[in-house]
Amino acid sequence: MANYQYCVAKNWGKGFITPKDSRTIEFFRSFMGDLWKVPANNQDANRWIAGVNGTVKTLSEAQAIVDAETVLLQAAWDALPDADKAPAVESNTRPVNITLEE
Amino acid sequence: MATYKEIQGTAVQSLTDSTSTIEGQIWYSTPTTNFKLTSVTSAAAWSTGGAYPAVFQGGAGFGTQTAAVGAGGTPSPVFNLKTFEYDGATWTAGNDMSRTPTGSPYLSAYNSGSGVLTAGWAAGGGYPTASALTENYNGTSWTASAALPAGRGAGNCSGPQTAGLYFGGNTGSPPRSALATTYLYDGEGWTAGGNLNTSRVNAAGSGPTGSQTAALCFTGEAPGQTNKTEEYNGTSWTEVNVFPRSASYLGYAGTQTDAIGFAGYTSPGPSQVTTTAYDGTNWSSEPSMSTSRLMYHNNAGTASAALAFGGEGSSGNISQTEEFNAAGALETVTITTS
Numbered sequence A: 001m002a003n004y005q006y007c008v009a010k011n012w013g014k015g016f017i018t019p020k021d022s023r024t025i026e027f028f029r030s031f032m033g034d035l036w037k038v039p040a041n042n043q044d045a046n047r048w049i050a051g052v053n054g055t056v057k058t059l060s061e062a063q064a065i066v067d068a069e070t071v072l073l074q075a076a077w078d079a080l081p082d083a084d085k086a087p088a089v090e091s092n093t094r095p096v097n098i099t100l101e102e
Numbered sequence B: 001m002a003t004y005k006e007i008q009g010t011a012v013q014s015l016t017d018s019t020s021t022i023e024g025q026i027w028y029s030t031p032t033t034n035f036k037l038t039s040v041t042s043a044a045a046w047s048t049g050g051a052y053p054a055v056f057q058g059g060a061g062f063g064t065q066t067a068a069v070g071a072g073g074t075p076s077p078v079f080n081l082k083t084f085e086y087d088g089a090t091w092t093a094g095n096d097m098s099r100t101p102t103g104s105p106y107l108s109a110y111n112s113g114s115g116v117l118t119a120g121w122a123a124g125g126g127y128p129t130a131s132a133l134t135e136n137y138n139g140t141s142w143t144a145s146a147a148l149p150a151g152r153g154a155g156n157c158s159g160p161q162t163a164g165l166y167f168g169g170n171t172g173s174p175p176r177s178a179l180a181t182t183y184l185y186d187g188e189g190w191t192a193g194g195n196l197n198t199s200r201v202n203a204a205g206s207g208p209t210g211s212q213t214a215a216l217c218f219t220g221e222a223p224g225q226t227n228k229t230e231e232y233n234g235t236s237w238t239e240v241n242v243f244p245r246s247a248s249y250l251g252y253a254g255t256q257t258d259a260i261g262f263a264g265y266t267s268p269g270p271s272q273v274t275t276t277a278y279d280g281t282n283w284s285s286e287p288s289m290s291t292s293r294l295m296y297h298n299n300a301g302t303a304s305a306a307l308a309f310g311g312e313g314s315s316g317n318i319s320q321t322e323e324f325n326a327a328g329a330l331e332t333v334t335i336t337t338s
Helices: A019-025 A043-051 A059-078 B004-008
Strands: A004-008 A029-031 A035-039 A055-057 B013-015 B026-029 B034-040 B045-049 B060-064 B067-071 B083-086 B091-093 B112-116 B119-123 B134-137 B142-144 B156-158 B164-167 B182-185 B190-192 B215-218 B229-232 B237-240 B251-254 B259-262 B275-278 B283-286 B299-301 B305-309 B321-325 B330-334
Touching: A004 A043, A004 A059, A019 A043, A019 B045, A029 A059, A035 A043, A035 A059, A055 A059, B060 B119, B060 B305, B067 B112, B067 B299, B067 B305, B112 B164, B119 B156, B156 B215, B164 B215, B215 B259, B251 B299, B251 B305, B259 B305
Parallel strands: B013 B026, B060 B112, B060 B299, B112 B156
Antiparallel strands: A004 A035, A004 A055, A029 A035, B026 B034, B034 B330, B045 B321, B060 B067, B067 B083, B083 B091, B112 B119, B119 B134, B134 B142, B156 B164, B164 B182, B182 B190, B215 B229, B229 B237, B251 B259, B259 B275, B275 B283, B299 B305, B305 B321
16 A cells, blocks of 8 residues: 655645644655655545645656656756856755655 | 623734734734634644745845745846845845845855844855855845955854854865854954864854854764754853764754754755754754755744745755744634634
């Protein structure tokens, strides 16, 4: 049984995730492409998805969204002049692929 | 049926925000035209706030969760000198920082700030060569103040405008070596304080509510990431219990005895969402944020009501704002009939 579910929802800011949401659902994680990861089989999470007009995605659909965004970012990185690729900070590296978990 | 006034001894007030309310108070919000309840949070939690006007990193943050300021940052030139104020829900543009030359790229990147919205200050920053520029903010405009004794990038401002300190950071010129220096600021000028035991850059600390006699510094790069925590007593820094992991680029808020560090990263891993609290002796886990990011001093507030905005997410700069409220903190709940 999956531990997490994914949905696409646009974060409008204040009130998108309320303190009450955060306390009852306990796990929110955002990804590229307005993708959100929340607990599966969780009534509060399901209620939150409905409340933010989220569109539920299967794991493979969610992975495809992240992959597509990553390809764009990597292409943008590759197009940078070499001087701009020099890391001002250690984390300034080519975007890596992300594997979502079930 | 008893009325609210008969029970509470006062009528329901019409207010623009929750600043003056107390626990258990029902009030009418004139901007949102609905009734609100000021209640006490049962557990700590992060929630979303109004998005910063655009994606950015490397700018200063200070003030409180409901009256915060973001200033400068990158990408240049979009955010070079921009100032935005947060009212607890939305960001609005203020007047630009006063730094010159205004055409310089990254003039305010990796600066740091402290104080409150009506009496803030920001110092250092700039890339690839860091400046010594210091500016005071009065809630409306920035005014140039006495320069830091030397150029500094990616160090920490802490404390109020008239009794602040700037610690750590780098020399501002390649190879930008991490430093241990502490400078004390009185709103008009600088004096030298005691050195950190561990030179570091991109550290976390006590933030706006720290003071010259009770400041906190934890994590950072020296240049390798460190977990060391140090407390300042007005004269010298003392090493205390280490942060649970070596890390850098954490966001931070609080005091020497009540602080939190959040987000950041531990090399070579990705940016993180974790929150860790410090009670003056020990570190403990708090709920995680929803958006991982590297923080560049773009934070504000206290350990019980903190604010994170922008930063460098796992896929580039971001605009998301998140608000942390500790257990027992006051929060505003909208009263509905459903």
